[in-house]
Amino acid sequence: MIEKENIVYERSVLIGVVTQYQDEEKSKEYLDELEFLTYTAGGEVIKRFSQKLDTPNPKTFIGTGKMEEVLNFIKDNDIDTAVFDDELSPAQQKNIERILKCKVVDRTYLILDIFAQRAKTSYASTQVELAQYEYLLPRLAGLWTHLERQRGGIGMRGPGETEIETDRRIVRDKITLLKKKLKTIDKQMEVQRGNRGQLVRVALVGYTNVGKSTLMNVISKSEVFAENKLFATLDTTVRKVVIRNLPLLLTDTVGFIRKLPTQLVESFKSTLDEVRESDLLLHVVDISHPNFEDHIASVNQILDEIEGGDKPTLMVFNKIDAYKPEKIEEDDLVTEKTTAHNTLKEWKQTWMNRLGDDVLFISAINKENMEDFRKKVYEAVRKIHITRFPYNNFLYPDYDKYTGELKDED
Structure with missing residues (x-):
């Protein structure tokens, strides 16, 4: 130690x-x-x-x-x-x-x-506990954890039943119980999502530790826990945000990671439903990470798996304050230039250029380029709302219900 x-x-x-x-x-x-x-x-x-x-x-x-x-x-x-x-x-x-x-x-x-350490609410704890038991079940013989030694009355270990079989049964019972509990909570959360009214839903998605919670705090002026560690936040946080008099619901979701355990994908189904049911995704990327392109691919793969890959998406390249391209000395005739040597300006001319206006470069912690960020999000949200609710203008009294433009002030 x-x-x-x-x-x-x-x-x-x-x-x-x-x-x-x-x-x-x-x-x-x-x-x-x-x-x-x-x-x-x-x-x-x-x-x-x-x-x-x-x-x-x-x-x-x-x-x-x-x-x-x-x-x-x-x-x-x-x-x-x-x-x-x-x-x-x-x-x-x-x-x-x-x-x-x-x-x-x-x-x-x-x-x-890590998930077990980070789970703060009863819901997150239940999700993680279910994933842990599903991982544990086939490994009981090796791990040998006497999960419950006092089991009285009906259900006591019967004649001929070994201790390991008893533990397996205890684990299966626990898994069944946790699944029932999650099913009840999932229904409650589904009702909550349905009661949020006709506001456009925006979800922050991305690899773990890319700054989603920091960005959430800047946009919504909330106090979502943010730390430079993996999976700093597990619980889904939803905030009502207003950008230029335009209200929307912003959701901070759990971070993704390569080789994400299948048990977690299943037990965090309701959390991932927030992504599935959102109208717009803000895919946050840590551009200062040397392998950020692989992170993008991993997130896109998980989004496809949960049927969320076809949603309107803004790519938000965060931590531009920490981005430092590798340098090649003028007299260096040996080193071959790679993407690691790209400046931000050069990156914008690569495949990112094909994204058009759906790309942003910001520093959430230094609040750099946040005005441009708010403008892009506002335009994307307004476009979705006008398409979906063309005659439902009571939420946006300052906007023309047919054109979506800001009304002229008298």
């Missing part, structure tokens, strides 16, 4: 693989993200291990030689936790724990653990 500023961090090692589907550069990028996940969950990364394999070893994820190297390092450096970059099968996890004799977690477990 490492103690910093009265916070105890678990000493951890990261383990990833380079395969035919995941080259060395991609593997390094995933391990960078895994390190940030580990830090967010409360771990301190001491060392990374990586191995080239055609496919991960079905028994131990990595080869025996590399496993021996990891084991020796864990013994010599008092390591608490081994974190694997991909989801381990129950058999792999059991085998690895037997060899390493320390806590073994995978990327999915780590994300679930």
